[in-house]
Amino acid sequence: MLPMEEKFIYTDEEKERSEQILTELQDTLGQSFLENDLPKLRNHLSRSIAANAIRRNVFGLNPILCALQTAAIAVKDIGLKRDSVLAILLHQSVQDGNLTLEEIDSRFGEGVSKIIHGLIRIRMLYQKTPVIESENFRNLLLSFAEDMRVILIMIADRVNLMRQIRDVENKEAQRSVSEEASYLYAPLAHKLGLYQLKSELEDLSLKYLEHDAYYLIKDKLNATKAARDAYISSFITPVSEHLKAAGLKFHIKGRTKSIHSIWQKMKKQKCGFEGIYDLFAIRIILDSPADKEKMQCWQAYSIVTDMYQPNPKRLRDWLSVPKSNGYECLHITVLGPDKKWVEVQIRTERMDEIAEHGLAAHWRYKGVKAEGGMDDWLASIRAALEAGDNLEVMDQFKSDLYEKEIYVFTPKGDLLKFPKGVTVLDFAYHIHSKIGNQCVGGKINGKNVSFRTELHSGDTVEILTSTTQKPKQEWLNICKSSRAKAKIRLALKETQVKDGLYAKELLERRFKNKKIDIEEATMGHLLRKMGFKEVSEFYKQIAEEKLDPNYIIEEYQKVYNHDHNLNQPKEAESAENFEFENPSTEFLKKNDDVLVIDQNLKGLDFSLAKCCHPIYGDPVFGFVTVSGGIKIHRCDCPNAPEMRKRFGYRIVKARWSGKGTSQYAITLRVIGNDDIGIVSNISNIISKDEKIVMRSINIDSHDGLFSGNLVVLLDDNSKLNMLIKKLRTVKGVKEVVRI
Template identity: 60%
Template sequence: MDAFFTKTEKAELTALYRRLMQSAGDSIAREDAKKLKNYLIQAAADNNLQRNNFGMNPVIRDMQTAVIVSEEIGMKGSVITGIMLHEIVKSNMLSLEDVRAAFGDDVASIIKGLVKTNELYAKSPAIESENFRNLLLSFAEDMRVILIMIADRVNIMRLIKHDSNEEDRIRVANEAAYLYAPLAHKLGLYKIKSELEDLYLKYSQKETYYFIKDKLNETKASRDKYIASFIEPIQKKVADTGLTFEIKGRTKSIHSIWNKIQKQKTPFEGIYDLFAIRIIIDSDPEKEKQECWQVYSIVTDMYQPNPKRLRDWLSIPKSNGYESLHITVMGPEGKWVEVQIRTRRMDEIAERGLAAHWRYKGIKGESGLDEWLTSVREALENSDSDSMKVMDQFKMDLYEDEVFVFTPKGDLFKLGKGATVLDFAFHIHSKLGSKCIGAKVNGKNAQLKQKLNSGDQVEIMTSNTQTPKQDWLNIVTTSKAKTKIRQALKEMTSRQLEFAKETIERKFKNRKMDYDEAVMMRLIKRMGYKTVTEFYQKLAEGALEVNDILDRYVEQQKRDSDSHDELVYRSAEGYNLQTTLQEETSGKEDVLVIDQNLKGIDFKLAKCCNPIYGDEVFGFVTVSGGIKIHRHDCPNANQMTERFGYRIVKARWAGKSEGTQYPITLRIVGHDDIGIVTNITSIISKENGISLRSIGIDSNDGLFSGTLTIMVGDTGRLEALIKKLRTVKGVKQVNRS
C-alpha cells in the first residue's frame, strides 16, 4: 500500500472515498461496498496497477471520475462499482466471471465496455486515428460507457493544467474538443460540454483564452448591474402569479464567445449576447407547459421579442431529451437578451443530460438516442465504408441541430438541420431512398435536393426504375443516407464490373481465343489505366469497345512473343522511370520524419501553404490514407486541428535538403516601373540553387502587384532572397503566399 500511494494521495483517497459513498447513498449495498473496498486494497497492495502518461494514480483517478459521474451526471449504483473495478479487471487481477458472480451482470457489462475502450488508450492518453472506429463502436454498445468516458476526460482535463507534459496535454485537449465535447452536447450534458471546450481553448490557445477571460472580468460589474435591472420587473410580475421560481443570469462560455468573435469577425466589444437569463419554475408535471408559456407571456409583454429567435423545445423536445423555451428580447439600452424558460425537471435534464432523462422517463428508448446510436453502429460496422469519411460525418452529426418533419399520416421524424428530401427518404427506409425521385412537401412538388424545414409534411415519390447516383452523395447531409448510398453504389459497380468481365471472356470464347490474365494485365497497364477496376468500369460504361480490346490483346501478345525487342524497349523505359522514382523517394525519406521516427511514408506537400525544407510542419492523414504536409501557420491549420484532430500526425524535417527543390509563390508590391521587374528577375537569376518558374504582373494606379513562382531548397535560402528583394528601390512589400 505504501509503495502505491504517496502521502498526499492517501489523504486524498480517504476524502474521496467518503464523498463517493455519501453521494452513492443506498444505490450500493453495504455488502457490495465492503467487497469493493477489499478488492481495491488487494490491488494496491499487489502494486500492479499502472499510472498513465501524466503520472496519475489509477485508483484515485477512477474515484474522481466516479464522483463526477455520481454528482454531475447523476448515475450511481452499478456504474460507480464498474468504474472502480475496471482497472483491476484490465490488469488481469480479477476476471469478468468473478465480477459477474460478486456484483451481477450489470456491473460486468459496464466493465467489459470500459476495458475495451481502455485497451485502445493503452499506448497513449489520446486515441490513434486507426482505432477511432473501434472506440466509437465500443461507445455505441452501451450508453453508460460513453457517459463514463466523458466524465473521465473531464477529470483528466481538470487535472493536467499544471502538468509539464505539454505534447500529451495538447493531444488530450484536441480530442476533448473534437470527440468528447460534441458527444456531451449530443447527450445533453451542456455544462460539461462547455467546460471541455473552455479547457481545450485554455490549453491550445492560452493567450486567446485569458484575453477573453480578462475582458469578461473587466465587464463583470456593468454586466451584473444590467442583469439585475433586466430581471427586477420580471421578478415582480412572475411573483404576482403565485409561481415558485428562481431567475439567474448566466455568462456564456469563453469558447462560445471565441466562436462568435471568429464567425462574426468582430472584436469582443461587438458581441452583444454575452449572457443569458434563465427562469426556472417549480412546476407540477401536468402544468409544466402551461406555466412556461405563462412566464413567456409576461416576459414578451414587458420586452419586445424577436420572432425569428424563438426556439420551442417544449412542444417537441430535442432527441437528447432537452426541453426549454428560448426567446431573444430587446432589453433596456436597446440590447438583445436571450431568455430561457424551463421547469426544475427540464433544468436537471439540461445539466445532467441522459442520466436525468432516464430517471424521469424510466425507459431508455424514449429520448430518440437509441435511433442515433443504431445509425452510428450501421455506419461503423459497414466495413466497406471509408473510415475517415465516417468519422468526419459522425463529428458533424453530433453538433447538428434538428428539424422536425411529418409524414402524410402525421408521424414525426427528427433529422439534422440541413437535411434534404433524399435524406428523409433514406431515414424512413434505405429501399425507399434508393427508389426516390422527389416528394410532395406541404402538397407542392419538390426535388431530391430541397432542404426541409421544421413542420414540413413530406410525401416521398418513388419509381421502380430509379437507382442511386454518384451525385446523390452531394445532395444528402446525414451519415445514414451517405452510408446507404455508398453501399448501394459499391454493389452496383461490383455488378457492372462482373458483367463487363463476363462479356470480355464470352467474346474470347466466341473467337476461340485463349484468355491469358498476365497478357491482359500488361495491356491494361499499357492503355494507361492505373487499376483493373478503372479499366472494367470504362468497359461497363461503354467508353471502350470490346472488339477493339480483343484486337489490342492480339497485338500485345505479338509484342510479348518478340522477346528481344521487348527486352531492349522495356529496360530503357523501366530503368529511367525507376531511377527517377527512387531518387525522388529517397530524397523525401532523408528529409522528412513523420510521427516520431517513421520514414518513407507516402506523403505530399500541401498546395494551400506550400511547405519547404525548414518550415515548421505537421502531417494530415487524407481520406485516401496518404499524408499531406502542411505548415504550422497554414491558413487551414486551425480548422484541421479543431475538426479533425485525430488525423493530425507530427512531422519534422531531418537530414539535408540537398538536391530537393520546392515551388514557392511570392507576392511583390511596388512602384509601376519595368526597371524594378528587371532588377527582381536579375537578383533571382544570380542566386545559387534558386530558379524562376513563372511571373505574373498586374498594375493599377501607379503600383504593380507581382506573383512569382520560384524553386528553392530551404527556408534559409528563401529568407535570404526575400531580404535582397526588399532592398530593391521601389519595392514596397515582399510576402510569401
C-alpha cells in the first residue's frame, strides 16, 4: 500500500469520464437497476474516496474508472446486466476488506455477492502461482468459477486493461498482463464465441509483446485498407451474380484476417507479409435443403473455380469426409483479381451452425483441444451470448461440467488433470513411481492427510515419503487411476521377485548352517508334497514368515531319507491310526490350559485321550484309568458310549476354565475330486492363517478322486471349526471330517 500521505486524487478528467460511462450504463440497462442501486453505489464510492481507501493499480490507473470501463465492455460487447455491473464496481472493495460479502448481500442482493465470491475465488487460484499457459488452467477456471458470469467479467476486465496500458512505464507488468491475455483470456473468449474480443486481445498482446511485427503488419494493412475493401467487394460481386444466376440462396461474408492471425501464418509458413495466401477470407453460406447440401456446395465450388483459378494443393474437402469432430466445409484458395490469393469457405447454414455452436465448435478445429463434456455446455452459453438473452439466468451454467475430471496443483504451481475420485496415492504415482512406492501420506493445502484422502479441484498437493515404505496389495483398491494401478502391480511384482531372492538366500544359509546340501530333486519332491505348484509361492510364504525355515529343513530331511531309503523299517500302519505318524506329545506334556475336574478340583494330573484328541473349547469329560490317572475325552468320542455303559462309575465331570498357550495336533480327513491345484489350494488356506501350523499332509489319489489326512497344530476348537468351514469351500472338496 502507498503511504497515507499519498492521498488518492480523482482527477477532473477521470470524474468526467466516469460520469459519462455511468450515464451510458444507466441508459443501456434501463429498468435493470433497482431504484436505490446507483445512490447506494455512489455513496459507497464517495465514502471510500474520502476515507482514502482507494489505491491506484500497478500501472497507476484509477480503479473506479477501470471498473466502469470494464462494466461498459461487459454490457455492450457481452450483454451482462445489473448484478454483473454492480459486482464489477464493488468487488475490489470486498477484496480490500472495506466491504463484506454479507453487506453486499443485504444492500445489493445475493446475485451480486455470489459473483463477487467467484471473482475472489479466482484471485485465490492466482496466488498459487499457476502455470497459466496450460489448457488445464483454463479448464480449472471454467470449473472453479461457479458462475459463468465470473469468467465473462474476467475477459471484459482484461480487454479493458489491455486497452489502457499502451503508454505505461512499467513494461515488465505490461508484458506479464499481455502474456496472460494471449495464453489464457484470448482462448477463453474464443471458447465462449466472443470472437471480436478474442481478436482484440490477441492483437493487443502482439502489439505489446512483439511491437515491431505488429506495426509492420498494421502499416501494410492500413496502407491498403481502401484498396483491400474495394478488392473484397470486387471479388464478391461477380461471384454473387453467378450464384444467383444458378438459383442458389446464400449470403457472403468477406473479411481481412486479424493482425495476430496473419503474424501466426507468417511464422508458420516462414514467409513475409506478401507471401500469405489467404490474407483475404470469403465465406459463402448456402441456404440449402438437407437433401441437396453436398450438391449445392459442389455447385458453388464449381462456379467459383470456373471464375478464379484454384490452387489444388490448398483444397480441403471436409464435405465428403467430415472431420472427426463433425466439422463439414469446403476450403479452397483461388487466384483472384490482380493475382492475389483468396481463401474461400463454402458451407450450408446447418454446417455453419454446427461449426459455431455444436460439438464442432470453432475453437476445436482451430486446434484448441476439447475437454470432456464441455462442448455442449459452452455451446449453450455461446448461443445465449449471440442471441442476446438475459444473462441473469446464467445460474444454470453452474460448475457441473466437470463431473468426471478434477484439476489439482503441485507445490510448484503446475496443474495436473485427474479423473474424479482420485486419492493422494494416485497423485504420488502420477509424479513418479518411486514417489508412489514410498508414499506414506500427503499434505492438501498445507494440512497433513492420509494417502487415502480424495482430491478436489483447486487443491495444492504435496507428497510425504519414507524410504521404509513398500507398496501393498490393498493399494490397488485405494487408487482410482489405471496408471497408478499399473505402477503398483509392477512394483508388487518386483517386490515379490526381491522377496523371493531374499527368502531363497535365507533358506540356503540355514541349510548351510546345518551342513545340509540341497538336492534339487529332493527340494522339488518336498514342494510337491507341501502342495506348491509354483516355486515363487513357496519362497513368498517364507518371506512373509508363513513358513518356518526350520520346519522346511525337518520336512526336507524326511523326504531326503525317504527318497534315499534311509528310514528305519517299521511296521506298516493302517489308515485308521495315520494320525500317530507324527505324535505331538511334546505339546501335550506342555499343556497349560486349565481344566476343572469333578467338583471344582484343579491341579489334578490329567492327559488328553488319543482316540478323540480333545482340544480347548470341546465339550469334554474325564475317565479315571486303572493306574489312577485321568484321561480327558470329547463328549462325542467314538468310545464314549461304551465307556459310559461299562465303566460309568469311573466317569467324572470336566470343563475348560482357563486358556493358556497350548497347541494341539489335529488330524482332518479330506475327500474330494483330484482337480489340478486342489492340494495347493488346501495348503494355501492353512498357511494363510498365522495361528495354524501344518505338521504334515499325506494324500492318495485313485481314479480321479483323492483322500488323505492333514495334521495341523492349533490352539482351540473355534479355530478348528473355522478351518473346516474354509476347507469345505475349496472347489472339488466333498468332505472334511475331524478324526
